[in-house]
Amino acid sequence: MRRKILITGGSSGIGLALxxxxxxxxxxxxTGSRDCSEITExxxxxxxxxxxxxxxxxxxxxxxxxxxxKAGWVKLDNVVLNAGTGFxxxxxxxxxERVRQTIDxxxxxxxxxxxTLYPWLAKAEGTLTIVGSVxxxxxxxxxxxxxxxxxxxxxVRALRSEWRGRVAVQILHxxxxxxxxxxxxxxxxxxxxxxxxxxxxxxxxxEYAMSSxxxxxxxxxxxxxxxxxxxxxxx
Ligand SMILES: NC(=O)c1ccc[n+]([C@@H]2O[C@H](COP(=O)([O-])OP(=O)(O)OC[C@H]3O[C@@H](n4cnc5c(N)ncnc54)[C@H](OP(=O)(O)O)[C@@H]3O)[C@@H](O)[C@H]2O)c1
Numbered sequence: 542m543r544r545k546i547l548i549t550g551g552s553s554g555i556g557l558a559l560x561x562x563x564x565x566x567x568x569x570x571x572t573g574s575r576d577c578s579e580i581t582e583x584x585x586x587x588x589x590x591x592x593x594x595x596x597x598x599x600x601x602x603x604x605x606x607x608x609x610x611k612a613g614w615v616k617l618d619n620v621v622l623n624a625g626t627g628f629x630x631x632x633x634x635x636x637x638e639r640v641r642q643t644i645d646x647x648x649x650x651x652x653x654x655x656x657t658l659y660p661w662l663a664k665a666e667g668t669l670t671i672v673g674s675v676x677x678x679x680x681x682x683x684x685x686x687x688x689x690x691x692x693x694x695x696x697v698r699a700l701r702s703e704w705r706g707r708v709a710v711q712i713l714h715x716x717x718x719x720x721x722x723x724x725x726x727x728x729x730x731x732x733x734x735x736x737x738x739x740x741x742x743x744x745x746x747x748e749y750a751m752s753s754x755x756x757x758x759x760x761x762x763x764x765x766x767x768x769x770x771x772x773x774x775x776x
Contacts (some may be wrong), residue, residue, distance in 0.1 A: 550624030749773020
């Protein structure tokens with residue numbers, strides 16, 4: 542069955558790898574804060590791009606809802622709320638603006654989008670997938686990022702029970718993946734980066750996890766080494 546899929550944070554990294562992977566068999570709309578001319582990675586010509594900055598969560602929700610209506614999409618089989626950001630801190634959290642930004646992008650916009658997109662998902666008896674992180678349990682150098690992902694974990698537990706029988710809800714917690722996120726956050730992973738999971742492999746693990754609808758799921762090194770990116774049911 543050809544699906545209608547929306548992926549936020551689809552202008553780079555894991556979100557774009559997932560979108561490219563799914564775009565051969567499904568209709569995929571992706572979002573990001575940058576202009577489409579600033580997309581530097583391979584971008585399938587089948588994808589629909591919508592510029593919507595989640596730094597202003599309410600404006601982003603409005604833009605995305607309008608884009609769905611404009612495209613004539615009346616239902617969504619899958620929504621992947623993947624957009625995310627973080628910043629590394631050494632000694633103290635003294636940058637209040639970055640705290641606000643991180644919470645707005647990672648948490649507030651994700652919550653508002655979940656609520657707004659419910660009618661689209663309910664029509665298709667679809668699946669909402671929220672992208673957390675293995676950092677949701679707390680991570681040195683990334684306290685605010687970890688807090689936002691921990692909050693998403695709790696949000697999904699509540700929503701999964703509230704929407705049961707109508708819309709499936711899951712949270713996926715990726716492990717370290719070779720994207721630009723760490724550099725953007727001001728963190729150099731050094732030689733450790735060489736063992737990070739490739740975005741295309743993470744996208745494969747995500748597709749299989751989405752198809753299973755299970756939650757919560759860690760998409761960690763262990764899962765990867767056990768064949769998580771080559772074994773699973775496709776969407
Ligand atoms: N890489 C890892 O090791 C890792 C591990 C665990 C979890 N994750 C999670 O995986 C998700 C994707 O991260 P990634 O590694 O693929 O990093 P990435 O390449 O930096 O991608 C982040 C995506 O989020 C979007 N985004 C960031 N700020 C935004 C804003 N203000 N408004 C709208 N969109 C915004 C970016 O779009 P623009 O650049 O166009 O704004 C981009 O498409 C994130 O939720 C991240 O927390 C990553």
